[in-house]
Amino acid sequence: MRFVKRTGPGTRLKGKVVAIIAANEFEDIELLYPFVRLSEEGAEVIIIPVKKGLHPRPADPSKPVTGRYGTPIPLEVFGLGERYVVKELAEVSPDDIDALIIPGGFSPDALRIDESVLDFVKRVYEKGKIVAAICHGPQVLISAGLVKGKRVTAYRAVKDDLINAGATYVDEPAVRDGNIITARVPDDLPEFCQLIIQALLEKP
Structure with missing residues (x-):
């Protein structure tokens, strides 16, 4: 699916x-806000969407990946192909993206x-692309050794x-160190x- 050209x-x-990657029970606003912005x-x-983790209630493997407050992927209120597309992890190459965002929640x-x-996260980082994580998202960076x-x-x-x-923790709204960007909570x-x-603007 191709994106609609917008002016x-x-x-x-x-x-x-x-790219924004999320499994079940992601923090809805931490996916929606970066997507819109x-x-x-x-x-x-x-x-x-990664069909792992807690199943949307009631548990049903056939249901879409869903946020804590019920936001499904695909996003029902945004036209698929208008501002975003949905792809499986195996369909996305680190070479094809400029940044990866990891929302929090569960x-x-x-x-x-x-x-x-x-x-995938390690390969994105090693290619010098932006890896951004918020709230509990940095747990993925820990497990990826980054x-x-x-x-x-x-x-x-x-x-x-x-x-x-081995990280240096700082209590600030958002922090950038090289190509890693992290933030604390939805207010940030x-x-x-x-x-x-x-x-992204610094990257040619």
């Missing part, structure tokens, strides 16, 4: 491709024990995990997205 003032990220700037967004618990996800020696932040429940993995989404946009 308008939001063109700073035209030509950039951002980066799309507004002209980026093409790929959402990658989704990271499932993503961090999926070897295919960890391999936080040692890095300045990072996260939801405070993840603080000790980050320190034990504006700062999180500003850092992502800034990082």
Whole structure:
């Protein structure tokens, strides 16, 4: 599926491709806000659902990957192919994207024990692409071995995990260290997205 060509003032990220990866019980706003904000700037967004983790209630493997507050993937209120497309993990190459975003919620618990996800995250990072995680999302970065020696932040429940993995934890809304961007909670989404946009604009 191809994206619909759009015109308008939001063109700073035209030509950039951002992927958002999520398993069941992701934090809805931490997926929706970056999707809308980066799309507004002209980026093409790929959402990658991973059918792992807690099943949407009631448990049914045939149901779509769903957020804590009921947001399904595909997103019912946004036209598929208009501002985003949905792809399986195996269909996305790190070469095809400029940034990867990992929302929080309970989704990271499932993503961090999926070897295919960890391999993908590591390859995105190694290619110098932006890897951004918010709230519990940095748990995936820990399991991928990407936080040692890095300045990072996260939801405070993840603080000790980050320190034990060799990171320097800082209590700031959003932090960038190289091509890793992290943030604490939904209230920090504006700062999180500003850092992502800034990082993408630096890339030719």
